[in-house]
Amino acid sequence: MSTDNTLFQSIDPLTPQQSELPRPEVSVRAGEGTRTEGRPTPHKSKLSELLKNSKLPAADRPAVAEALSQYEKWIEGMKSLTTEGDELVRDLVDQLNTYKKHVELNLIWDSNQDFLFRQRGQLKIDNSIIEEFMPWLIDHRIIPELADQDVYAGPAGAFAAAYFSSSLAAPLGGISMKVRTKDQDFTLSRKAYLKASFKPDFPAGGSSSINICLAYIAAECKTNLDKTMFQEASATSHDLKIAVPAARYYLICEYLDMTPISTAGSDIDEVLILRGKRLGSHKRKEYSSAGNRVERRGEFKKFLETNPIRYDVIQRFVDHLKEIFEARDPNEDDVVAKGYF
Numbered sequence: 001m002s003t004d005n006t007l008f009q010s011i012d013p014l015t016p017q018q019s020e021l022p023r024p025e026v027s028v029r030a031g032e033g034t035r036t037e038g039r040p041t042p043h044k045s046k047l048s049e050l051l052k053n054s055k056l057p058a059a060d061r062p063a064v065a066e067a068l069s070q071y072e073k074w075i076e077g078m079k080s081l082t083t084e085g086d087e088l089v090r091d092l093v094d095q096l097n098t099y100k101k102h103v104e105l106n107l108i109w110d111s112n113q114d115f116l117f118r119q120r121g122q123l124k125i126d127n128s129i130i131e132e133f134m135p136w137l138i139d140h141r142i143i144p145e146l147a148d149q150d151v152y153a154g155p156a157g158a159f160a161a162a163y164f165s166s167s168l169a170a171p172l173g174g175i176s177m178k179v180r181t182k183d184q185d186f187t188l189s190r191k192a193y194l195k196a197s198f199k200p201d202f203p204a205g206g207s208s209s210i211n212i213c214l215a216y217i218a219a220e221c222k223t224n225l226d227k228t229m230f231q232e233a234s235a236t237s238h239d240l241k242i243a244v245p246a247a248r249y250y251l252i253c254e255y256l257d258m259t260p261i262s263t264a265g266s267d268i269d270e271v272l273i274l275r276g277k278r279l280g281s282h283k284r285k286e287y288s289s290a291g292n293r294v295e296r297r298g299e300f301k302k303f304l305e306t307n308p309i310r311y312d313v314i315q316r317f318v319d320h321l322k323e324i325f326e327a328r329d330p331n332e333d334d335v336v337a338k339g340y341f
Helices: 042-052 056-081 086-111 113-124 128-137 142-150 225-245 281-286 288-295 295-306 312-328 333-336
Strands: 150-165 177-197 207-225 248-256 270-277
Touching: 042 056, 042 128, 042 225, 056 086, 056 113, 086 113, 086 295, 086 312, 128 150, 128 177, 128 248, 128 312, 142 312, 150 225, 177 225, 207 225, 207 312, 225 248, 248 312, 270 312, 288 295
Parallel strands: 207 248, 248 270
Antiparallel strands: 150 177, 150 207, 177 207
């Protein structure tokens, strides 16, 4: 891969007047045979914010600091992997499961306070791990076709619509182009530029210029997927596919917390369940106090070990990506020989 090609390229910092998009955090240039560094770090950001949170009990601070240390070991472990293809996917998932178990068991479960356990959804301590993991799958050693791609991999505000807030009564020069975006936990996207004016020469005082993020792959990462979340994702996927008809949209959840619904009537391409079914409400109630968690640690540890992130589901997502990058425009001779296209 030429050093002129960019993987994990960040969208350039934009002024509020240019765009309302969230800023991706990193910019990296990947060379032939090198390991791409500097992926987005939403999970690390959550841990760092947690240490600054005035509501965090003092007794939990050493465990959060230790989690940050384990986080660095996790990242270094993934950087040091030398395997390729499906084997690399499996190794990445193994590293993910080791770190995720530490956060869920040693940090959250083992706390003798209730703050981390009860606020983990709000704090996004554990569910941001998947969000940070996904870009590690975007590697030319896993998907060779990525070597020639110039894409951003990570969370972004995906373009959903453009509209104009001007009116006939407004000054002629003010076209007032605006964009609407949808925050996505994971995207494979490209930066695009929109410019609009009432004049063909786009005069400086009478034009609107906006940088946007076109998401060709978008995914929402959920810990527990319920019906309300599914319906929200259905609406989001529709908006994104109206804006970019070639886009694909996935719902990725750790646990299913609803009766499965067919995606056939929606614009969701697939729902991927990484671990299984969510624990019942009676179990969750039993785990709500620190005292009960001490007594039931072995029970919960066994649950985690028997319900890891499943390699085959992650591999399925990777296979979907491979199909997209391997797709080519049909050749007339091939089409005639096959009899279909």
